[in-house]
Amino acid sequence: MILAEKAFLREKISGDVSRRTLLTTGLAGGFLLAFHLPLSALAPNEPVQPPDATESKFAPNAFIRIDQAGHTTLVMPQVEMGQGVYTAIAMILAEELDAVFPHVTLEHAPPNDELYGNPVFGLQVTGNSNSIRAWWTQLRKGGAGARAMLVQAAAQQWQVDPAGCTAANGEVIHKESGRRLSYGALAQAAGSQTPPRDVALKDPNDFVLIGKPLKRLDTPDKANGKAVYGIDAILPGMKFATVAACPVFGGKVGKVDDSAAKKIPGVQKIVVLDDMVAVVGDHMWAAKKGLDALVIDWNEGPNAHVSSKDIWRDLRAASEKNGVVAKSEGDIAKGLATGERLDASYELPFLAHATMEPVNATVHVTRSSCEIWTGTQIMTRVQSEAAKAAGLPVEKVTVNNHLLGGGFGRKLEPDMVVAAVRVAKQVDGPVKVVWTREEDIQHDVYRPVYRDTISATLSAGKIVGWRYKVSGAAVIARWLPPAFQKGIDIDAVDSAVDAPYDIPNFHVEYVRAEPPAVPTGFWRGVGPNNNVFAIESFMDELARKVGKDPIDFRRGMLGKNPRLLAALNLVAEKSGWGQPLPARIGRGVSVQPSFGSFIATVVEAEVDEQGEVLLHRITSAVDTGIAVNPDTIMAQLEGGLIFGLTAALYGEITIDKGRVQQSNFHDYRMLRIDQVPKVEVHVIKSGEAPGGIGETGVTAGPPALRNAIYAATGVALRRLPIDRSLIAVGRKA
Template identity: 55%
Template sequence: MGQGMYTAMPQLLAEELEVGLDQVRLEHAPPDEQRYANPVFHFQATGGSTSVKGLYEPMRRAGATARTLLIAAAAERWRVDPATCHAERGAVIHASTRRRLGYGALAARAAELPIPDNVALKRPEDFKLIGTSAKRLDSPAKVNGTARYSIDVRLPGMKIATVAASPVLGGKVADLDDAKAKAVAGVRQIVRLEEVVAVVADHMWAAKQGLAALAIRWDDGPNATIGTADVVRELAAAADTPGVVAHKEGDAAAALAGAAAKLEAVYEAPFLAHVAMEPINCTVHVRPDSCEVWTGSQVLGRAQATAAQVTGLPLDKVVVHNHLLGGGFGRRLEHDYVTQAVRIAKHVEGPVKVIWTREEDVQHDVFRPYYYDRMAAGVDAGGRPIAWTQRLVGPSILARWAPPAFQNGLDGDALDGAVHLLYDIPAIQVEYVRHEEPVVNTGFWRGVGVTHNTFVIESFIDELAAAAKQDPFEYRRALLGKSPRARAVLELAAQHAGWGAPLPAGRARGIALMYSGWQTYLAQVAEVAVSESGEVRVHRIVCAVDCGIVVNPDIVKAQIEGGVIFGIGGALWGEVTLKNGRVEQSNFHDVRVLRMNESPAIDVHLVRNSEAPGGIGEPGTAVTAPALANAVFAATGKRIRQLPLERHLRSA
């Protein structure tokens, strides 16, 4: 997916196998839910910041096991004790005689030997690759243009199709006049399905021209009149009902009743689109007895399964060619676009590449859900929190995407971060109210639940600090006595950001802390300026990261930097709004992302230790919104509880 695992995984394997990274060749894995199952999800998937976290030991153990077998095969051939041999750069060497055999000469015999139950893994002090900033193995191809993404697929006789789906979820095609579209040069075929129309052509331009010439009348269905205000109104009503208790310490209700002061707030986080650089696409060739699919997917086994289901073919008759994907961010954890492409391809002779326009990509995304949170805290006479409650309202992605993970009415992803509260507060209660949002499809967005929970928690703790008239950094620090790793990253970020030191006129700092099921601790300080018109300029971001053992420091830093960039755009401008059931945004003119000339200086500082590795692909995004919101408050005195930030600053 491009987040560095194509280098980190080889580093883990090569470390124990005793080969150099220059001796490693990578291949995309084919679909196989058992053989290539993610150890965290227990099926084939990449996402959730789980790659290193889940595969750190399995990849090392695989390398160590192979090394042990290869040494045993060499010792058998030489008739010596395996303990007198060692491995080095893809060869086994006999210490006393300096005899040497390459792995290739030993592989066949090694594969026949019994697999040992336990193999010794290296001690960290003996690492040669783990912990080093090895250059990424996938970079040369991505720089010189030889890397192949699914949108690059070219096949003999291939047609190009682009689509128009119902602009309202649940709508259908009521009537279609395709005469003008068929008259466009290069247009070969119009495929009409219940809720989507595809124009099949010789090339993309003809397909787009044909699509523009179509006269489609839609039956918008039951969601035809719904707008964003309707969604929020229903969420607010759902928040009046107590939810399922997800986390409880002490008696929060009693503590609130006896508190010296009580603070309450409502926070909202909007629908968000992914807008990955590579728009949604999938190439399919359906034959009477087989089906081939070329795509980039985070769930390759599911891509194969949906193609089999649509075609009615056995799974072994469906071949899926795995490609690099130009941005996932959770969007390609869905397989809706594969399903659609196969449905279209069933009506087309030969291979067809289905490409969504950017407008289709934005308006038919699987959006980050809209979340609505009611917060309350009770404080003592000194302003220290003694009670904390959060009632989180939103849909359950896991109930749809991974039903076994949705248990006892709780969605662990929606609650991620909220149930991991690190602050030393004696009475805590976190509730979850499941409320589905049927007007749009909702799914994962680089961090999902944590992106909204960290914004809510770290903004609200900032409110408590302000109410107590205490420094936000010191206020947090005093509450972290039971979490030394969290306290350490908070102090490190503040130190490198120069917390408390004077800033140029018009600038202010905000601070935020994050911990979640990724088991990574991250603190961030944002330095911003807010113009009179409400425009936010982010000048500097300082991050301190404790993700346990670091496999590749440069990749960790790059992931934090990329996550911060993604998070800034989402926090300042990101939102998807609805009117008459339709998504109002359509392209980069109204789905604003951070540009290069707007990007701040980003300083990333890593804590090095021997703790188990945590996830790193998403934390940088999750902690950015609250750091910015708190910096905006420091600069303007305006507490913004509903993202995106700039909309509220400009409206003021």
């Protein structure tokens, strides 16, 4: 720490303390990072005393600091990409800290796995709908510990027993005398207190913030245009660049004729790399026009023959093989030999992320440093991969994170930053690299294609045997190799191994089948995307086979899952389930215990004579444990349902001659505002620990829609997106 303090003092004397210096010296904003608190401890440690007492801040852990003016700053370990996590996490910390919530400000955490690593992954990552789930206990302990230190400081000053003091609204109060001291007045003294090893957390009955539908902290600046996303970063002397990569997966640059591009006003430089070409200009328009003027001959390589037809042929063949057993209970051979049997297979296509903010990164590379401005879900991996690309030690790379204009798993990858660093190495000064929508969609990291095969037997109206096989890519094997054990991708089988129904003979297998050439990664909803769709679609077919109502059929096998059964009963009531409907209008249901939440959804939809689907109404009931901010939960479910239904109706990436065929929103459609029906979300009050909510709606919508179409037309669709020709009047599956 001595070197860091010297660096701080040197710049303090010069009167020029930059954010970058504070970050890189480990002294972010008042010596926050100088206080090295082990991630899981939030427990005793000696607070670091700042060199200048007039600038001192109370920094009890890596997430909280309070200055002598009483200003409270919360450092966010997770990133905000529209899911409302900045507000929810701030509520958790402020609740236990007893801070004045409207006066709290937020900062992005700098890259640091030790301080800000997600407790589930051990990496500083935002994803898998676990921001609240993963941090619930740790952040509460952090806030409660800081509050206890402030109380100790006040009690010491008053010479009273700390047990006779309480805290509220940024103050410590002595209950007997009524004396009060603000957190600001106590900040310096609190820094000298010993952090408590064990601190009592609030009883949920005493919560004053958690459980209230508070307004989101990020909304005002998003409404007035002040919000800064990665794509908004502006630096003095910055150039703009946009890129073109080979349209064929894995292809390389051959020859480049840049004579016309160089004549475009504002074009400054053409950067030719082995696998892409970038045009650098004074502004984005110049860079784009310059890129359009390039004549590039590509060496397409061995993947120029790859097509969707071949990929599906290979996947279907792989799905016929035996897989690795992910879970097995009872006697599956005996179970499948008992009662009536039904077999089915379900398929889901490649999907792009198509975030509203295209991938981008602003980078400044010098001989001795690299600084990055972007929006990412995985800061430390961006930092380490950028260091490799820049040829620099990790500590010489600074990452400034911003709000994300959508992530959906795309920004769990560092590839766009690595590419920007490679371009920036050829440019003097900072350069903002922005992918066009076409480049973004055609060079994505796609949701894998999946094929799920199911065999089940029925006796006395219930399932007695269940064999389920997932076939598809192993994203975990690439993204987090230590988690890929014994040939099982834990993400690919998520919501399959923990299917909610009471089935005595239960067997799940996984077949790893990687598509040739096509890069695959996480997509909002991850593993439950394919498994919830297949399971819940199949449940409706089984219900029809035994002549039961789909909800009654499910009720009979949810005895061991009372939270999900309660959600199902509530959604049945609120959706008007069982009430008569006109011809070609149906209701479909899906249930799932995904991401630690329990959700039941009913979609009401109409199918016209041409096979077009009109959404009439969506109803969801969810038990997500303690609802930190009910308003955010409702918003996330509404948005997630629309996102998932968009994919069900239109989403598909197809490959021909090694090329992605879709390029923009005209052929990779989104659900339009006039197509969105009334969405009702009913949040069940619960005292359980919070579950995840950002992806539950995404996975709930498609099977409920498919089952609504099944109810309306009698056609059992087994593949997405919806094939309108199969449900048009006069056609059969």
